[in-house]
Amino acid sequence: MNSEALAALDRREFAQALKLLEDDLAVQPEAELHALAGLANFQLERYEEAARHYTAALQIDGAHSAWRSMLTVAQANATAGVNVHVPALQYFDADELLAPASVSEGALPSPLPPARRAGGFKRLWLWLGWLIGAVGTLVLNGLTYLVGRISGYRDKIWTNWYRKKMVIGVLTLAYMRERLNKHNLSSSYPKGSLVGFQPAGQKPPPGVTHFRTADGTWNNLADPKEGAAGTRFLRNVEPSAIVTETQEQLLTPNPREISHRLLTRDRDSDGLPTMKEVPFLNLLAATWIQFMNGDWINHGEIVFDDVIEVPLPDDDPARNRYRQSAMFVGRTQPDPTRRDGEPAVTSSINEVTHWWDGSQIYGSDQATQDRLRSGVLGKMRIQRNGTLPVDESGVEDTGFRRNWWVGLSMMHALFVAEHNAICDMLHAAHPEWDGDDNRLFNVARLINAAVMAKIHSVEWTPAILPNKILDLGLNVNWYGLATYMFRKGKKRRTLSEINIRNAELGGIVGNPSDKHGQPFGLTEEFVEVYRLHSMLPETLRLRRRGDDDVVEELPFPETRQSGSTGVTARHPMSDLFYSFGNQLPGALQLNNFPRFLQDLSIPGNPFFDVGTVDVLRARERGVPRYNEFRRQLGLNPIESFDDLADDPHIRSELKAIYGDKPEDVEQLDLLIGTLAEGHRPSGFGFGETMFQIFILNASRRLQADRFYTDCYREEYYTAEGMRWIDQTDFKAVILRHHPELADTGLANVKNAFEPWDETPILDPTRHPLRASDSETKDNPWLGDGYRRASA
Structure with missing residues (x-):
């Protein structure tokens, strides 16, 4: 064994070690030398060469499990191209972060025409909503305070809200939230400074009153970088x-x-990792939260x-x-x-916008957004087979690509397709826009972002936390208690005829903003x-639509970065959604x-x-x-x-x-x-x-976010856009773009984050939210009959 090569490896001088090892291999191709050359190549991120050397070592001596493990990782890395920085290396620049908020000329269209002044009857309804909201606010605030103070929410250590009756439990949650709003909001900027140390008195550029900007600026017209990309x-x-x-x-x-x-998972008798599964979720739920994180947070x-x-x-x-x-x-x-x-x-600085604005597919800067648009009828670029275009890195091109894998390929492609479907709807509904690409794009973005926010609020979160009190509380957050109680299923919508100006009774969405x-x-x-x-999971179990047999069990690392395009080339998107819907x-x-x-x-x-x-x-x-x-x-x-x-x-x-x-x-x-x-x-x-x-x-x-509160109106979203949001859930999005999945277990479940079981009667341990199905007679307000009456 070459002692100089070993010493170079230990000093992390991998190029020098590799040269010495290759010289020795030219004379004597020993297994140990191949393994060390594999390690040197691995450390240099030359994964194909590392795999070649580990393969040669195992051909000579196949008894080394550590070499086999390294071969597996090297092969996966080579398939995934993980030596490529996606996106390209870039670091925060103080001058860019502190520059005044600006919007590229022509990036946003002019505002839509204001809605017609409400007639006398409509104004009466609005006044009634204000009155009910004012009275309701006093009553609910009083009840919330009394319930929280008298009944409390903590035992010796743990909270107890979930052991209370339905109404008391919801009010207790509201009390907990108000305490957090009062005591647990702290700015990272000095008192008296605007976010991002912006100069005061900047004039809002054209269009920002009615549309989201690419980088999240101007959501707050008085504090233009609040929530923007590149802020703390x-x-x-x-x-x-x-x-x-x-x-x-x-x-x-x-x-x-x-x-x-x-943290480490145990192994079974064959040495394979064993995962403790969640019985009431599918793999789309795990994929979804990473998809959302790309919209919200990254350092x-x-x-x-x-x-x-x-x-x-x-x-x-x-x-x-x-x-x-x-x-x-x-x-x-x-x-x-x-x-x-x-x-x-x-x-620390957030690389993406803090707002819930779909920046993971639209980007958090104008250059990225411009690159992703097709320039035709407001649509974004997508290929005929439903996958996203691939750039020189070998990875799909989209708004946020860190930690990429095939699950993100699926979600990003799905919601780009949803954006384009919204554009088609708006184009048909508004011929007077005459194919205005910029207007169609920006209105569709508002709608698509709201669809994602709604899915997360009333579907994903109750799916991972299937508790009847919380399920009610989250639906009340979006719709309001009045709508939730008196409208069911697809009839539910925000901003009902009487817009009750109270977040609990009328919902947060469409009511005044409050930043506490x-x-x-x-x-x-x-x-x-x-x-x-x-x-x-450690592996993805891929199936064909309607077939329970696994056609390919794929190690997760092979689906990362450029490896995702190989998966989508071999498996249609509908089969991938079917597979994820049936894996826990x-x-x-x-x-x-x-x-x-x-x-x-x-x-x-x-x-x-x-x-x-x-x-x-x-x-x-x-x-x-x-x-x-x-x-x-x-x-x-x-x-x-x-x-x-x-x-x-x-x-x-x-x-x-x-x-x-x-x-x-x-x-x-x-x-x-x-x-x-x-x-x-x-x-x-x-x-x-x-x-x-x-x-x-x-x-x-x-x-x-004013686009979910003060500006959640037809003047911004259009009437058709608001109906689209009301009528859309995650299941509807999937079926809109993959209608062939209508003959699978997806049709059998209400919440698409549940396992897509096809049994006539659904197992309550796998489908706890069936109990809260608004289309059954078992409403939680009517008693404790929190079970599905029929499948």
Whole structure:
């Protein structure tokens, strides 16, 4: 064995090591030399060459399981092209971030003609709605306060709202939300500054009053960069609780050890990972939340030349496999807009718009949006087979492409197709627009974004948290209590004849905006509770429509980046949706993290453990650890690990890693604590700590956005657009673009995020939301008959 080559590998001088190894292989092609050459190529991100050498090593000596594992990863990486940065490397620039808000000339059309002045009868109805809203607000605010103060929402440690009667439970949730709005909204900008340090008094450019801008500017006409791309994440905790952990504290306990001992999935007798499944969801639910995250939150590219070195424990198999003693994690990009004199509290920049505006398919800058448009009748570019165009990176071209895989290919293509269908509808309904590409595009964008927001609000969230009280609360958020009670199914619509000016009675959507005294922006705490990687399976089981037999079981890593186009070339989109609709995701609990994510390659870093990074990021970005996080959100802390989990093995593992002294519980990481929670509200797919952030932001994302509140009117969306939103759910979107799925289990379920079962009577453990089907006589307001009367 060439000692110089080994020394070069250990010094991470991979090109030098490879040259020495290739010289030796030319003389003596030994298995060990091939394996080391494979490792050198792997570290250099030459994955095809790495696979060739590992294959040669195994042909000589096939007994090395570590080599076989490396071959599998190298082949997947080569298929997926993960050595390519998608998007291209780009870092935040202070001058660009601090530049005045602007809109390219001609980017937005002129406003639509104002609606005709309401007649006397209509004005009477509107006045009645205002009156009912004013009275209702006083009554409901009083009831909410009394219920919250008298009945409370906490026991010794855990909340209890879900054990209350329906109406009391909903009012208790409202009380919890109001407490969070009052105490847990904090700006990351100095008091008195506009968002992004913008100069005051800027004049809104033409069109921004009625249409969304590409970068999210001018949603607030007085604070033009509020919620825009390139502005700071805000906070849901007090500034005093934001402690950026460094040095020894950052690495204690070791996040790689936490990942291995508390996150790793078990293996079966054949050595394959075993995933604990969620029985009441399908894989579309896991795909959807990543699709939404691309619209909301991203810290941009990591910094590759400023890394956190995470020591690998002595028994870590990666030490030998990669010949390294540490894992290298690039830090979060620093905020280049910080100014002298600001408090020493960490802040970070959001790469995408904070608004719920569909930026994942439209982009968060004008250049991206322009590139994605077809220029004809408002439509976006899409290929005849229903897939998106592919650019020089080998990946589909769309508004947001980080962490790309075939599930995102499906969602992005589906909602680009939905955008184009909306354009067709608007073009037919408004011939007077005479094919105005810009107007059709921008009105369709408003409608499409609202469709996505509605799906998430009244379908995805109740699907993952199938609790009857919460289901009612989320529908009330969108429609209002009056509409929810008196209209059913497709007859439900926002802004009913009497527009009740109250968020609870009339719904948030279409009623006045309310920012609760703070500018809108998503928060670092919001980012942390959306670490839902445990929902992902190790492999995708692909089927043909209407056939339960698996035609291809595909390792997840092979579907990443450019690997997604190979999947969509082999399998029609309708078959992929059918496959995802019939595969279950993983449960959000300890020891259920995808193994492939713990041994992942990303562009610029061949060995990356996402579990380690998930723990590390909260510490790095100053998000409090579990107990302090609970205190900050008005919850009681746990006193010991025995309070947290019922499973004695989990409690033992937690104590082994964090310590067994009373004060050691304060070191518990947020992610680990949330996954370990054994006390969860009835039916919940995750626990109450994460849920606090959901309570706050589920309403705030709508209530702070004028395009869902003050401007949610026909003057902006058109009458046809508002009907489209009212009549559309996720199932309708899928069937509109893949009507052949109407003869599958999709037709048998109300919520498309449930398993697409075809049995005559649906199993209530797999379909808990059938109980809340508004088209049955079993309305939760009529008693406790919360079961489906017929299939």
